[in-house]
Amino acid sequence: MDMNIDYENAMVIGAATSVLATVGQNLRFRVIGGYLYRSTDTIHRYFFVVLNAILKLYPDLIHLPNLSTPPEIRNNQRYYSWFADCVGAIDGTYIRASIHLEIQGRFHGHKGFPTQNVLAAISFDLKFAYVLACWEGSAHDSRVLNDALSRPHGLRVKQDKYYLVDMGYGIRNGFIPPYHGFRYHLKEYDDNPPQNEKKLFNLRHSSLRTTIEQGFGVLKKRFRVLDNDPFGSIKLKWIWCSLAVSCTIIWLE
Structure with a gap:
């Protein structure tokens, strides 16, 4: 198993989840971080990366x-x-x-x-x-x-x-x-x-x-x-x- 690929996939899923949970359910970063076992700062970074990517569409x-x-x-x-x-x-x-x-x-x-x-x-x-x-x-x-x-x-x-x-x-x-x-x-x-x-x-x-x-x-x-x-x-x-x-x-x- 390629651990790098698994880690990258987890990062992508986490980033997408952070935005969808925020806009769809109005969840706070702290709550999303608890679900994904990530820090609030990490969820914060995920959120802005994906948000900017969406706007480019x-x-x-x-x-x-x-x-x-x-x-x-x-x-x-x-x-x-x-x-x-x-x-x-x-x-x-x-x-x-x-x-x-x-x-x-x-x-x-x-x-x-x-x-x-x-x-x-x-x-x-x-x-x-x-x-x-x-x-x-x-x-x-x-x-x-x-x-x-x-x-x-x-x-x-x-x-x-x-x-x-x-x-x-x-x-x-x-x-x-x-x-x-x-x-x-x-x-x-x-x-x-x-x-x-x-x-x-x-x-x-x-x-x-x-x-x-x-x-x-x-x-x-x-x-x-x-x-x-x-x-x-x-x-x-x-x-x-x-x-x-x-x-x-x-x-x-």
């Missing part, structure tokens, strides 16, 4: 959608007549973060605790097409979108295509919000069917855009680190940004 796994009409729209007449050129939905979600005290104020949004505002584009088959993390929880959605569009390798929208967004992102080329001043959420139409085209558009818009809410919901349920008490021992901003992005990558693998 972003350009291979996170892709902007192609130009064809998504089958979820093409095969559904309720949506096709309204959204034939729509390629997905965009929204932000709040993910908890452990931030140094001196900058915590910027990360306190309406949740009442430090969060980051993570913007994502999701296709209608629940695949992430773009992710931008690191913005503080107090940042307005339109500001985060402006940043995504201004980056050299940021969010791009093909000509004549668009994403569904809420009113917080405003009206601009490539992004279609609902009509302002009309009912929007599905439950608002339970006992009062839409009576004109704008109301019907908002109903269809809301129904189709629930995709992104489902995507965020599944992501947070699968990766408990995103929606539970954060690690008090990790207060580096980029770590929490990296965790948010890495979870979307692992989901697609």
Whole structure:
């Protein structure tokens, strides 16, 4: 038996386990170290090595959608007549973060605790097409979108295509919000069917855009680190940004 190979295999398994247990179960390094019979410092090193490796997969796994009409729209007449050129939905979600005290104020949004505002584009088959993390929880959605569009390798929208967004992102080329001043959420139409085209558009818009809410919901349920008490021992901003992005990558693998 080659002891070197066995040791290397054990190292790889331990490193992968440290990340999966952290993001999936929100386990602390000390607990993971107890399971693997490794020191907390060793688990800490494992974690960062694998986390960086996962982030390098972003350009291979996170892709902007192609130009064809998504089958979820093409095969559904309720949506096709309204959204034939729509390629997905965009929204932000709040993910908890452990931030140094001196900058915590910027990360306190309406949740009442430090969060980051993570913007994502999701296709209608629940695949992430773009992710931008690191913005503080107090940042307005339109500001985060402006940043995504201004980056050299940021969010791009093909000509004549668009994403569904809420009113917080405003009206601009490539992004279609609902009509302002009309009912929007599905439950608002339970006992009062839409009576004109704008109301019907908002109903269809809301129904189709629930995709992104489902995507965020599944992501947070699968990766408990995103929606539970954060690690008090990790207060580096980029770590929490990296965790948010890495979870979307692992989901697609």
